[in-house]
Amino acid sequence: MGRWEPNASGRLREAAMALYVERGFDQTTVAEIAERAGLTARTFFRYFADKREVLFAGSASLQGSLVAALEAAPGSASPMRAIAAALDAAATLLGEDRAYARQRQSVITANAELRERELIKLASLSAALADGLRRRGVAEANASLAAEAGVAVFRVAFERWLTDPDEPDLSEVMRDSLDQLTALTAAPVTV
């Protein structure tokens, strides 16, 4: 199955991202990614199903970590407290490498197919968090609503983190955004 290549997946990911930013996602081939990484296309396909998967390879494990954090929240925690624990886990996992996150976001924003894939990923995350809340005994209606609200906070906070020139911590932005949602919904709805 070919010789062992040190950190092949990391090199492929870096090469892919550099090419996606330089040329655009559609204009980049797997052969070019492999070449840039000093590897073969065959090695590429040992790590990724296709060039899109380079951008989404972490999705399943991210979702798993968020659900695990939600499940690990104390039994007495409110639904939004459990969601906050999941958001903290997301911040820990995604908040390390802002430069990579920015590049990834710019590639995704520029391509309709990738934007759709990202939407599907977030819908899947919302469904998984709602399932997790139901397993914690949260009633159906509240479970879906808390999960959707959590994903709303995730999206807005992540975007804010990527663009804020003050470069705050992602966990801080997540918590601020959750507080902001509380303030927004607490304001009287009927005038």
Next chain:
Amino acid sequence: MGRWEPNASGRLREAAMALYVERGFDQTTVAEIAERAGLTARTFFRYFADKREVLFAGSASLQGSLVAALEAAPGSASPMRAIAAALDAAATLLGEDRAYARQRQSVITANAELRERELIKLASLSAALADGLRRRGVAEANASLAAEAGVAVFRVAFERWLTDPDEPDLSEVMRDSLDQLTALTAAPVTV
């Protein structure tokens, strides 16, 4: 351009929905829809770009109505009050025909491509509501968050309305869901 057909678009929509439910979306052709409606494929294409558009033809006007309702809210209204006005408009437009809404939902749920299209529609709605809030002078971060929260309420309330055996009014379910979101986020996040 062919003779005038009374209510051709309504007949085509009804025929399409019946076939999508009977055979599945993928197994239905435009020729079959036209035949069932007693019309020609040529007439079909005068009203819809393709068989998918039968399900999504109302999206743009729905989004327009929601944004108009948001814009018509009193200048003093809080962001979530303006969002609530948009949700009320959605309830008025969508809440008339539960049987049709249920059929449409079952067709969309059964097909990955249609589910993606629905996600894109909701993302577009969220962006349009956020833009509307910004035009009302709401700060960027709050505008996105309120819009995302509004779409979260919309999704959960719509789903609940379709499945609740008590058949409540959609506007009532929307308002309940918004209240529920307020209660969820007001519960202490830190234990």
